[in-house]
Amino acid sequence: MNINIRRAEARDCARILELIKELAVYENAPDEVTVTLDHFIESGFGQKPVWWAFVAEETKADGSNEIHGFALYYIRYSTWKGQRMYLEDILVTEKMRGQHIGKLLFERLIEECKEKELKGMVWQVLEWNEPAIHFYKKYNAHFDPEWINCSIN
Secondary structure: OOEEEEEOOHHHHHHHHHHHHHHHHHOOOOOOOOOOHHHHHHHHHOOOOOOEEEEEEEEOOOOOEEEEEEEEEEEEEEOOOEEEEEEEEEEEOHHHOOOOHHHHHHHHHHHHHHHOOOOOEEEOOOOOOHHHHHHHHOOOOOOOOOOOOOOOO
8 A cells, every 4th residue: 555644735635524424433523523625625724824734634545635634733832932833633544544544644743743843732622532542652651640621601
């Protein structure tokens, strides 16, 4: 299998949004994805992008390509640390899990942090998502039990 990790392009947004919906189903929240494709594209590739992403793309024997995963991030500011990468979502489609695609994406994010001289990467993981927690532990990730997530809709 020939997997290439590359920067996402506007033409990838429909597929990335499909994968985001797959992630929402996995996280038992299929009705929570309400962003439109147009808004998604504008937010990533308009005049003032607020997110960036990498995709994991397979080049098949017939020359066609298929995206099997993505990692989407934005830059947040920590008053204690400075600019940090916030990993919003990382997903490898269910049929392709176990092929080390997640590892390739995650390591590309780490490389991006270094290239941009960011002061680290932060993300969230659901407490019941044991496969993800196990994956992050391989990178010696710190799990902080003290903070409570808050939001306003």
